[in-house]
Amino acid sequence: MASVLRQAARLASSRCLTQLSAASSTSRLGASSYNFSPSSRNASTSSTIKVQLDSNTGVAIMMFQNPPVNSMSLDFMTEFVIAWDKLELDKSCRGIILTSALPNVFSAGLDIMDMYGTTPEHRTAFWKALQELWLKVYGSGKIVVAAINGASPAGGCLMALSCDYRIMIDNPKYKIGINETKLGIVAPFWFKDCLENTVGYRMSEMSVQYGILYNSAEALKIGLVDQLVPEDKLISTATETMIKWFAIPDYARQISKAMVRKATMDKMLAGREADITNFVTFTNKDSIQKSLGMYMEMLKGRKAK
Numbered sequence: 584m585a586s587v588l589r590q591a592a593r594l595a596s597s598r599c600l601t602q603l604s605a606a607s608s609t610s611r612l613g614a615s616s617y618n619f620s621p622s623s624r625n626a627s628t629s630s631t632i633k634v635q636l637d638s639n640t641g642v643a644i645m646m647f648q649n650p651p652v653n654s655m656s657l658d659f660m661t662e663f664v665i666a667w668d669k670l671e672l673d674k675s676c677r678g679i680i681l682t683s684a685l686p687n688v689f690s691a692g693l694d695i696m697d698m699y700g701t702t703p704e705h706r707t708a709f710w711k712a713l714q715e716l717w718l719k720v721y722g723s724g725k726i727v728v729a730a731i732n733g734a735s736p737a738g739g740c741l742m743a744l745s746c747d748y749r750i751m752i753d754n755p756k757y758k759i760g761i762n763e764t765k766l767g768i769v770a771p772f773w774f775k776d777c778l779e780n781t782v783g784y785r786m787s788e789m790s791v792q793y794g795i796l797y798n799s800a801e802a803l804k805i806g807l808v809d810q811l812v813p814e815d816k817l818i819s820t821a822t823e824t825m826i827k828w829f830a831i832p833d834y835a836r837q838i839s840k841a842m843v844r845k846a847t848m849d850k851m852l853a854g855r856e857a858d859i860t861n862f863v864t865f866t867n868k869d870s871i872q873k874s875l876g877m878y879m880e881m882l883k884g885r886k887a888k
């Protein structure tokens with residue numbers, strides 16, 4: 584319990600035991616055209632991450648803008664973590680909405696070009712950046728809501744699974760899931776743990792083996808997402824949801840969150856070095872490089888048709 588309390592105290596970078604008024608200045612538009620209120624401030628933009636913090640509500644919106652498909656490259660993940668750290672340190676921010684500034688895709692997952700034909704040193708840095716990003720989001724004391732406005736395979740799904748609540752656009756063309764086996768690669772244990780914590784043992788057993796991508800209705804049915812909304816209600820619903828969560832005193836919520844997530848985080852932290860070695864060794868294999876190359880060709884060929 585003492586370590587949970589320590590972890591929670593560390594995570595409690597946002598203000599504790601305070602409650603914001605439920606004053607909301609939410610927009611009815613989707614993320615890319617989100618109309619920020621005059622109280623929006625601390626807007627910061629890196630080349631791939633756009634952040635807007637509304638000082639009235641304490642809600643920050645973090646938008647991915649890494650065209651064409653928000654793939655999680657080393658650069659993207661580095662910029663993500665820098666922007667994230669800034670928000671973590673900002674006491675006026677109590678919650679973060681993760682969404683995409685691009686149409687039709689939340690995130691295409693890990694950038695395959697960072698894994699294909701790159702040096703072991705590059706892949707080491709790449710994997711460390713992913714671990715870092717996950718530890719920050721999954722272990723955050725803030726409330727984190729995923730506003731999933733498009734496809735969200737593999738690493739994109741992990742990003743959503745690391746949040747406290749997932750809202751997805753109700754559209755059968757948008758798919759989400761841990762589809763790594765379809766690429767001939769294996770999602771690491773902590774991807775699987777996050778999925779299992781969310782949808783249960785049997786569903787994750789099926790899901791990771793078959794590499795299933797679920798459409799939005801299927802994702803809701805198995806509990807992979809918590810709510811479906813029409814596209815034009817995504818950001819307003821995410822903001823309203825966040826403000827409801829704000830009614831819970833931060834400190835109690837943060838300790839509870841840390842308690843529930845501790846085992847999964849500790850397991851990853853304990854296996855962190857081995858996980859990097861495993862990734863680099865695995866992706867060094869000719870057979871894996873071949874699978875990745877073929878998958879990239881398939882993606883490009885699909886477009887050409």
Ligand SMILES: CC/C=C\CCC/C=C/C(=O)SCCNC(=O)CCNC(=O)[C@H](O)C(C)(C)COP(=O)(O)OP(=O)(O)OC[C@H]1O[C@@H](n2cnc3c(N)ncnc32)[C@H](O)[C@@H]1OP(=O)(O)O
Pocket residue numbers: 651652654687688690691692693694695696734736737738739762763766768769770771861862865866879882883886
């Ligand atoms: C021991 C552990 C070892 C390994 C573990 C590794 C864990 C891996 C986790 C991952 O996340 S792997 C990545 C998995 N991602 C996918 O399978 C998604 C692939 N992409 C798609 O399905 C689609 O692109 C889409 C996201 C549904 C979007 O479709 P759309 O039709 O809008 O775009 P299009 O397919 O034409 O793609 C545009 C452009 O983007 C390139 N692309 C797509 N995905 C990726 C990616 N993940 N990484 C790098 N590049 C990607 C695609 O090739 C096109 O490029 P082009 O314009 O140059 O042709």
